[in-house]
Amino acid sequence: MISVDFDFNKILLKLDKITGATAAAVRPAAQAGAQVFYDEARVRCPVSDSAHFFYGKNSKKTGVRYFFQPGNLRDSIYQFYNTRDQRPGTASYSISWNHQKAPYGYMVEYGTSRAPANPFLRPAYDAARGLAVQRVNEVLQASLKRKDA
Secondary structure, eight states, rough: OOOOOOOHHHHHHHHHHHHHHHHHHHHHHHHHHHHHHHHHHHHSOOOSSSOEEEEEETHHOOOEEEEOTHHHHHHTTEEOOOOOOOTTOOOOEEEOOOOOOOHHHHHHHHHHHHSSOOOOOHHHHHHEEEEEHHHHHHHHHHHHHHHHH
């Protein structure tokens, strides 16, 4: 009869290191990917040549109209760490425009009955998806290398 004993403690310690390094790098890696989408959305966001007015839903009744400078929608784009959809080992960032600063953003992105859509968020996502995945992987791998050393 042959008996073989293996000591898996070193392997388990190595796996614990990898797990810890990956868990610590999840949020920075997600932010690196989100930054790619954020930058692409700002580049693709349409900017008018001149200032414009936006008439709110009740502007006929109230006479209120809002004045916006060129680039207002682009400058209102932001990213934030989304805590609503978090599970252990995940990190979620959202990219959108500030609806208070640019209430007409929805109409630009999706169009209206009188104006065609001029989408920029979805095309930004489609264009930057590969680079974002690459950045996430780079951050995760760099974190693992630091823990290895």
